[in-house]
Amino acid sequence: MGKDTGFLEYKRKNNTDVPPAERIKNFDEFHKPLDTEKRREQASRCMNCGVPFCQSAMNLGGMVTGCPLHNLIPEWNDELYRGHDEHSFARLHKTSNFPEFTGRVCPALCEKACMCGQYGDAVTVHDNELYLVETAYEKGYIKPFIPQIRSGKTVAVVGSGPAGLAVADELNHRGHKVEVFEREDEIGGLLMYGIPNMKLDKRVIRRRRKLMEEEGVVFHTGVNVGKDKKAFDVLGSFDAVVLCCGAKKERPLAVADPAKVKGVYNAVDFLTSTTKALMDSGDTTTAALTEHGGYIDAAGKNVVIVGGGDTGNDCIGTVIRHGAKTVTALEMMPKPPVERAANNPWPEWPKVLKTDYGHEEAIHVFGSDPRVFETTVKSIETDKKGALKQIETVKVTFKDGKLVEVAGTEKKIKCDLLLIAAGFIGCEDYTADEFSLKKTQRGTVLTPEGSYHVEGTKIFSAGDMRRGQSLVVWAIAEGRACAKEVDEYLMGYTN
Numbered sequence: 001m002g003k004d005t006g007f008l009e010y011k012r013k014n015n016t017d018v019p020p021a022e023r024i025k026n027f028d029e030f031h032k033p034l035d036t037e038k039r040r041e042q043a044s045r046c047m048n049c050g051v052p053f054c055q056s057a058m059n060l061g062g063m064v065t066g067c068p069l070h071n072l073i074p075e076w077n078d079e080l081y082r083g084h085d086e087h088s089f090a091r092l093h094k095t096s097n098f099p100e101f102t103g104r105v106c107p108a109l110c111e112k113a114c115m116c117g118q119y120g121d122a123v124t125v126h127d128n129e130l131y132l133v134e135t136a137y138e139k140g141y142i143k144p145f146i147p148q149i150r151s152g153k154t155v156a157v158v159g160s161g162p163a164g165l166a167v168a169d170e171l172n173h174r175g176h177k178v179e180v181f182e183r184e185d186e187i188g189g190l191l192m193y194g195i196p197n198m199k200l201d202k203r204v205i206r207r208r209r210k211l212m213e214e215e216g217v218v219f220h221t222g223v224n225v226g227k228d229k230k231a232f233d234v235l236g237s238f239d240a241v242v243l244c245c246g247a248k249k250e251r252p253l254a255v256a257d258p259a260k261v262k263g264v265y266n267a268v269d270f271l272t273s274t275t276k277a278l279m280d281s282g283d284t285t286t287a288a289l290t291e292h293g294g295y296i297d298a299a300g301k302n303v304v305i306v307g308g309g310d311t312g313n314d315c316i317g318t319v320i321r322h323g324a325k326t327v328t329a330l331e332m333m334p335k336p337p338v339e340r341a342a343n344n345p346w347p348e349w350p351k352v353l354k355t356d357y358g359h360e361e362a363i364h365v366f367g368s369d370p371r372v373f374e375t376t377v378k379s380i381e382t383d384k385k386g387a388l389k390q391i392e393t394v395k396v397t398f399k400d401g402k403l404v405e406v407a408g409t410e411k412k413i414k415c416d417l418l419l420i421a422a423g424f425i426g427c428e429d430y431t432a433d434e435f436s437l438k439k440t441q442r443g444t445v446l447t448p449e450g451s452y453h454v455e456g457t458k459i460f461s462a463g464d465m466r467r468g469q470s471l472v473v474w475a476i477a478e479g480r481a482c483a484k485e486v487d488e489y490l491m492g493y494t495n
C-alpha cells in the first residue's frame, strides 16, 4: 500500500483542462498534466484494497466494470507514489501494450470499480497511467525490444487499429515475423481516423509506429486486402493471418442517405476529413485548418448530429472548432440520471449522464447543452439543388420493447449539415466475404466462444471485427488474447 492515509489526506485532482474558450481555437490535446509531486499524492490515494475490483473486468448487470487488460493498478500506483517510475511503468507495461492510447482515450472502466469511489472519489488511475507512459518515453525507459531468436514463422495482420497493433506487437516480441496490411495511408485505425486530434494527438501513433518498426514489425499502408491484394495471396504467403478490420459498417439513417443528399455525412467520414486536412496543413490551429481547406466544413452551418456516444461528442467538439452556427445532438435514449440509481450500485458501470468535452464546449459557446433526448429524425427537406435545408424531428419512446414515435411531437429545425453517428452494425462485408468467413447476427466474424480462431483455417480475428464496435482497451485486450492463441497455433505451446 502506498500511503496508509493517502486517501484521507488528499482529494482527487484530475489533470487540468484548458478552458473551452481557449481550447476551441485549435485541435490540440487540452488535458494538462499535474506536476510530479501532485501526481505522487494522487497515486498515494490508492488503498491497495484486498480485492482490487479496478483490475477485475467483471460483468455485472450486463456491463463490464474494471480494467479489461487486468492492469496491475494497485501495484503500479504504489511504485508511483514511492517515486519508482521506471519499475512502476514496467508493471504497467506487463499487461498493457499501449498505455499512451488508453491513458488518453479510455473511459477508465477501472475507476468506476475503484473502492475509493464507493463513498468518495476514485483514484485517478487513467491520469496516473498517462503520466507513467509519457515519463517512460521522456526518460528513455521505453527502448526497442528486438527478439534475440526468430521462430521462422510468418504472420500477416490485416488492419492496424489498436487490435491489429496489439497482435503485431505481441507476436513480434514472441519472435515471429509480422507484416501489417492497412488500407489507409496511416496506421492506427480509428485512433488515427476517427478519434479527433484533441483527444489523441496523431504524433503519439507515429511515435509508436517508429518503435514497432525498430523492433521489426513491417507496415504496408495503402494496401486494401480483398481489393488490392487477394485473400489467396495472403493465405499462401503467411503461416497465420489475423483479421482486425474493425466494425466500420455504419447504421444507416432511413430518411437520409449520405450518397443521395448533399449535406449528409457519416460521422467517421466527417471526422476523418478534418484529421487529414490538419495533418496535411501541419498546423493544429483552427485558422490554419480554414486556410488549408479540403475538408467537410461546418463553419456557419446549422448542424444536427444524430446519435450520442463518443462519436457524437467528437462531432460536437469538431464542428464547434470549425465555427458552426448552431449544434443540436439528437439521442433516442432517455436522459440518464445524474447520480447512480438505486438499482445500479457501485461497482457496476454507472449508467449516469456523462457531460463530455464537446458538450462542455457547446454549453460555453451556445449557452445550453446541445443534447435533445428521446428524439430522432422523421424526415428531411432539401432545396431545388438537392442540398439539405431543414429536418423534422419527432419524440420517441419504448413501448413493449419497441421504439415508437409520439404523435404530435414533430418539430422542424434548420439544418444544412447532418452527421450520422448512430453506431455501427458490424464489419464491412468485402473482407469477410473475401476470406469466406461466417458472420454472427451482429455482423461480426464468427469464432467459437472464447476463441479468436476461425475453425479449420489459419485465420484469426480480433477487436471490433469480432467483438462489435467497442473500446480501445477492449481492442488491445482482444489483440493480446488472440496473439496468444496464434502463438500456440504456430508453436504448439505458448508462454
Ligand SMILES: Cc1cc2nc3c(=O)[nH]c(=O)nc-3n(C[C@H](O)[C@H](O)[C@H](O)COP(=O)(O)OP(=O)(O)OC[C@H]3O[C@@H](n4cnc5c(N)ncnc54)[C@H](O)[C@@H]3O)c2cc1C
Residues within 6 Å of the ligand: 105, 106, 107, 158, 159, 160, 161, 162, 163, 164, 181, 182, 183, 184, 187, 188, 189, 190, 191, 194, 195, 199, 223, 224, 225, 226, 244, 245, 246, 247, 248, 268, 271, 310, 311, 314, 431, 462, 463, 464, 465, 469, 470, 471, 472, 473, 475
Ligand atoms: C469517432 C469515434 C470515437 C471513438 N472514441 C473512443 C474513445 O474515446 N475511447 C475508446 O476507448 N474508444 C473509442 N472509440 C472506439 C474505438 O476507436 C474502437 O473500438 C477501436 O478503435 C477498435 O479497434 P480495432 O483495431 O478493432 O478496429 P479499428 O480501429 O476500426 O481499425 C481497423 C483497421 O482496419 C483497416 N482495414 C479494414 N479493412 C481492411 C482491409 N480489407 N485491408 C486493409 N485494412 C483494412 C481499417 O482501415 C482500420 O485502420 C471511438 C470510435 C469512433 C468511431
Ligand code: SF4
Residues within 6 Å of the ligand: 066, 067, 068, 069, 071, 073, 102, 103, 106, 107, 108, 109, 110, 111, 125, 126, 129, 473
Ligand atoms: S486501460 Fe482503461 S480501464 Fe485499464 S487501467 Fe487504463 S484507464 Fe483504467
